[in-house]
Amino acid sequence: xxxxxxxxxxxxxxxxxxxxxxxxxxxxxxxxxxxxxxxxxxxxxxxxxxxxxxxxxxxxxxxxxxxxxxxxxxxxxxxxxxxxxxxxxxxxxxxxxxxxxxxxxxxxxxxxxxxxxxxxxxxxxxxxxxxxxxxxxxxxxxxxxxxxxxxxxxxxxxxxxxxxxxxxxxxxxxxxxxxxxxxxxxxxxxxxxxxxxxxxx
Numbered sequence: 001x002x003x004x005x006x007x008x009x010x011x012x013x014x015x016x017x018x019x020x021x022x023x024x025x026x027x028x029x030x031x032x033x034x035x036x037x038x039x040x041x042x043x044x045x046x047x048x049x050x051x052x053x054x055x056x057x058x059x060x061x062x063x064x065x066x067x068x069x070x071x072x073x074x075x076x077x078x079x080x081x082x083x084x085x086x087x088x089x090x091x092x093x094x095x096x097x098x099x100x101x102x103x104x105x106x107x108x109x110x111x112x113x114x115x116x117x118x119x120x121x122x123x124x125x126x127x128x129x130x131x132x133x134x135x136x137x138x139x140x141x142x143x144x145x146x147x148x149x150x151x152x153x154x155x156x157x158x159x160x161x162x163x164x165x166x167x168x169x170x171x172x173x174x175x176x177x178x179x180x181x182x183x184x185x186x187x188x189x190x191x192x193x194x195x196x197x198x199x200x201x
């Protein structure tokens with residue numbers, strides 16, 4: 001259901017002649033969306049791990065009128081997306097996130113690509129309650145509640161989406177922070193142990 005909504009929105013925005021940057025979380029998602037776009041006869045470019053050498057060129061051209069660019073995990077970062085002549089008057093670059101990241105900072109980096117240096121632009125996130133972030137980091141009781149309330153419907157995701165995403169991202173970041181603490185602690189213990197035993201003769 002989510003991919004149908006993503007495709008629908010791309011078609012709607014594309015009709016206006018605005019460029020579109022679609023952010024996907026994985027290589028598989030970028031290729032799946034590319035297949036859907038090809039079937040819909042929508043010309044596009046895909047930016048993922050397979051095009052390292054052409055990465056800067058692909059992202060630099062993402063501001064051309066009517067251009068559809070599918071990119072994984074902020075590929076091409078550090079390269080400005082400059083709007084072609086006449087694109088600003090149409091509303092600028094439109095960014096679509098197909099899934100939220102565990103760190104809200106990455107989401108903001110993606111969304112920020114639509115308004116570089118005062119350029120006009122817009123963004124949106126099309127998420128599903130079946131997305132990995134929500135399935136992994138929402139409490140079990142919350143997942144059961146959503147399941148009992150037809151959590152596969154986009155309307156449900158829209159109704160509670162922001163609160164659920166914030167909660168899941170908070171839990172993910174807290175878990176990662178604890179993991180980093182544990183690694184530092186283990187490293188410190190190992191360093192102290194090696195220092196105590198001394199160097200082998």
